[in-house]
Amino acid sequence: MMSNHNQAPEQDQLYRIRHSAAHVMAQAVLEIYPEAKIAIGPPIDTGFYYDFDLGKTEEGKVRTFSSEDLEQIEKRMRQIIAGKHPFVFREVDAAEARALFSDQPYKLELIAGLEKGEVDEYGNEVKDKPAISTYRQDTFEDLCRGPHVEHTGQIPPDSFKLMSVAGAYWRGDEHNPMLQRIYGTAWRNKKDLNEHLQLLEEAKKRDHRKLGRELEIFIFEEEVGPGLPLWLPNGGVIIQELERLAVEVEQQAGYQRVKSPHLAKEDLFLHSGHLPYYAESMYPPMELEGVRYYMKPMNCPFHHKIFGAKPRSYRDLPLRLAEYGTCYRYEKSGELFGLMRVRSMQMNDAHIYCGEDQFEQEFMGVIGLYRQYFNLFGIDRYVMRLSTHAQKGLGKKYVDNQRLWLKTEDMVRRAMDNGGVPYVEVPDEAAFYGPKIDVQIWSAIGREFTLATNQVDFAVPARFDLVFTNREGKEETPLCIHRAPLSTHERMIGFLLEHYAGAFPVWLAPEQVRVIPITMEHNEYAERLALELQATGVRSDADLSSERMNAKIRNAQLMKVPYMLVVGDQEVANHAVALRKRDGSRINDLPFGAFLELVKQNIASRSSDL
């Protein structure tokens, strides 16, 4: 989950409780595993963690915590807390610190970093050379900047819980050894803890993987392959509606639609720079008649070719090419996550080719699209993130041209500032061909994802020799803006499932109306209504099963169908319906014609109300 209290969290009592709980946990672990090496243990948004290296077993396998260990550690923590041991602060010089932690290699590494003034005790970069300090409680002394509660008794013993064990790389680098991390959650009081645990339960209910199965949106089939979703008919409807929306909006914004194949020869991706910079995320090639082909991980090279299909003049610019392109990326197995992280994906992609003088307007036009969409979906919990390059990645992660990096980053910054768009800046997160603005959102269980993206490409058009003739009659290389405001179908629908908790607005709902006859005698009328609705483009079905009316209503409710039309003798007589909306509200004896108008209006306006 996010925490929005950014000013001096260290001053917060809750921060101190969590930080102190981490120390107490480390003490408990060291008592149980005296040979354990301790790494770092910071407070986090919902609690704390601490990383340990437990060494190897006799067979040479990495020693890990068991769930029984967690119980024992938690029990021991409560004993330490009951001891009301004071947290004692002291400053030490580097030599003292090294002596103190002589048998703790991770701490020694941290001390070396502190000494050089590069990083703090959590491995984060710092500006000023920090003082080296420790905190001690009971038998445990840790390298630490603090602050802590005054004594262990101030950690409420009934308001924390050890949650899980996980592997985590030392300093977050996959080349480093993997440590054992214990996550705990800690709160001011028992009530807050219970609320947090309940929130986790609620989040599970709106997890898109659960809803996707229940509402028959998508499935994964083992024989098809990991990360390769199958869209069920209900999912197909949502895809169709999203594409309809995109086509409409993009047409108005001056885009042209194009179409490109799912694979291409090696040469194209060598040319684009994908193979040099992006090969790790691509499916391995297939070879036919001596030629290697790759599934496309992005659509840009194809669009570049379309740009280059004929000579372009400044009069053609900006040229906006749009495609819901299907891309394939070989995400590492452990990175897959329901629909949010898959290996085949359909992107709301487009590339805008423009001159430098048109950049700001085009860029802001795209930001405007984002806002239009987010407004439509009621997405208000997001952060715009400007991702820039890092010098150390030039030539490896990034195209090697620092001058252009700095220049384009500056252009983006200026455009965002001029447009009054708030954003945070993160170095070393850019695409290989340029800086990008990502829109970050959170899944139901609190994991962060990039939903939409907007990237500037100063490199690849030149690699493809893309030019246009400018007003002076000279050739000029266009800039390219990559943008995907509706993300991919996979991530967007995964997100929307959670965002709406499965209760889609009418225009997106796979089934918009279900007609429910009260007895068999009303079947014919019900079916006639359903057909009439279908004929006007409303997705509707009549439930002619032998269930009782109550069961039919329940089934429609469970599938989150927005409108239920209950029809019996009275409705047949009046050519009317008894409308029950998904939220439980009812309008009885509504003339069918009036209902038809109501639905059509609601769908046409893509309303978020029922």
Place this chain on the structure above:
RNA sequence: GCCGUUGUAGCUCAGUCGGUAGAGCGGCGCACUCGUAAUGCGCAGGUCAAGGGUUCGAGUCCCUUCAACGGCUCCA
């Protein structure tokens, strides 16, 4: 990819000490014809993820592989 956990019917799960598999929901059939969140009865449905091993005997114990889940790393 790495660390940990888990794989039993379409779904959610039970299965004791190793003795050849069970429930609810769902599906199908029959009966019921009902006014705003579950009508009753019956039937079908399983290579216990896959492969190997230990054992007289494996859903259960061991190994390998695959997949999912919680994290780390990485991303739309």
